[in-house]
Amino acid sequence: MESQQNQVNGKAIAGMVLGITAIIIPYAGFILGILGIIFSIKAMNEIEQYGQQGRGLAITGLVTSIISISIYALIILFFVIVGVFVTA
Template sequence: MEAQQNQVNGKSIAALVLGITAIIIPYVGLILGILGIIFSKKALNEIAQYGQQGRGMAIAGLVTSIISVAIYALIIFFIVIVAGVAANLG
């Protein structure tokens, strides 16, 4: 049990990588951001349950994933608004 407490949670690393790539990579960033949120939540639960390392990475992954999902949601919202306005003008 002692070896597992000093171990860094793998899901926290994955969450951080997914969160960062979600901001950088266009088009698939929304999916990566959602996956990053899921991995962050699972990592935080495992870290609390087993006393593992990596809480900071899991939180950073959660924050970057939420930011990327919010950015893509705003982009989709503006595209829908512009398309609606264009349809009404034409």
């Protein structure tokens, strides 16, 4: 049985997968990005607290989730601006 220090944090893996899929999957990416940020932050706290592995995975999940949310925020902002100018 592995000790807790040698285990890779499962939330770090989940955060990374959610962050990457948030960039790839349209429409649901915004929600997946938010979930990716939550999982990644929780993973980083657990990694520090329990001395687990997976800090790089958690950081990757955090960065990709932030990028995906930023992309979707820009897309929404673009449509709002276009909508304002079209109706004006």
